[in-house]
Amino acid sequence: MFRGKSMAYATLDLPVTSGSHIVRGGISREVRHIAILLYDGCSLLGAGIVAEVFHVANELAASGTRNEAYDVCILSADGGNVTCSSSVRVWTDGLDARHYIGFDALFIAGGKGACNAASDERLLAWLRRVHGNTRTIRPIAEGRTLLEAASLCGQRVPRDFGSYAMQSVREDVISDPDDRVDSMKSALALVKRDLGVEIARNVAERLMPDSGGNLMPLLGDALGSDPADKVRAAARWLQENCQRSISISDAAQVAAMSERNFLRRFKLEMGITPSDYLLHARLAITCSLLTDSELPVDKIARRTGMGNGDRLAKIFRKRMMISPTEYRQQSRREAGA
Incomplete structure (x- = not known):
């Protein structure tokens, strides 16, 4: 069996x-x-x-x-x-x-x-x-x-x-x-x-x-030689690993670039810095967990790479003008409407 x-x-x-x-x-x-x-x-x-x-x-x-x-x-x-x-x-x-x-x-x-x-x-x-x-x-x-x-x-x-x-x-x-x-x-x-x-x-x-x-088409080279392709591959890597403790230098290694060149190329290609890109990806998962789970805010912060509940609350108030708890209550009211 x-x-x-x-x-x-x-x-x-x-x-x-x-x-x-x-x-x-x-x-x-x-x-x-x-x-x-x-x-x-x-x-x-x-x-x-x-x-x-x-x-x-x-x-x-x-x-x-x-x-x-x-x-x-x-x-x-x-x-x-x-x-x-x-x-x-x-x-x-x-x-x-x-x-x-x-x-x-x-x-x-x-x-x-x-x-x-x-x-x-x-x-x-x-x-x-x-x-x-x-x-x-x-x-x-x-x-x-x-x-x-x-x-x-x-x-x-x-x-x-x-x-x-x-x-x-x-x-x-x-x-x-x-x-x-x-x-x-x-x-x-x-x-x-x-x-x-x-x-x-x-x-x-x-x-x-x-x-x-x-x-063979699937198992060819992981990255193309074009810098734009390398940046997009690194962006996907940031999205896929955003819940983990990672750094921009890690993403630069994925793109096979120096950190300085990676920062410049990333902003040119994606229209946003790698740090903000990573933060937005983490916020997307955080919002989903606040809405769909009963996990405490502090545990959600650790699970999404946001550090702790206090740091998450500061980021939420700065970026979304609302606390994580208030967001959870509001999103659930909207879902039940």
Whole structure:
């Protein structure tokens, strides 16, 4: 029986400090939380290869240590055994309010059971709650049916902090055919982003040594030579790592530029300084957590890289002319109106 690993939520309660992650060559090595959503009648082919990609990535990233790059949980509406279209039973965890904090990536399995799953209002409500705090949602083939039923296809972060921050909480929903190579591409794209192109290549070679031609466009050079491309790649890295303790010099390393040149190029390309860009990304996530969670303000501040509650309150009053607590109350009143 295929068995998913439960998500280690205890790690999310730790304050963000400079020692909570490892950066090598500009790539963050902190544990990222991946969820794979199954349902009765789903196809195990695509979902299984996604799980295996992250499993192998963990082995390669650990390099003899116990540190894992990814924590993967397998979920379903009710938890327990899910019967896939191949009649294989998979043990899953049930949906939980703890998931409202979101994931680094959520994959939705494809398969002929998608239509029935799309009529489960409880499942759709859960998807609506977690999507705002989930950076990447990737349906596999028919899995897109669930997102369409939940009216989530094409949505982005609801609060506008400028076009540069719109993807700070989650990226575009991406739909892939239910196929081994395309499912692998979805997962490998994240491995490449998080751990670098070399580990992504090694994962692909171990799992599908005969697929090099199909995967070559994905596994090419991580950055182009154009300075504008390098700046945009560094901007994406800032968005993806904004909840961690990072510095502008880290982002300059990602762009393979000197810090002075990076600051100049970033302002020219993005129209804003890297520091303000990072702050806006953190504020977007902070606002989402204030609205959708019951976490205390101080814990939200630590979790979003804002230091502590006092510092967050000062930034909120300066930037938004309101306190975090007042924002929480106001946004919930508006949501209930």
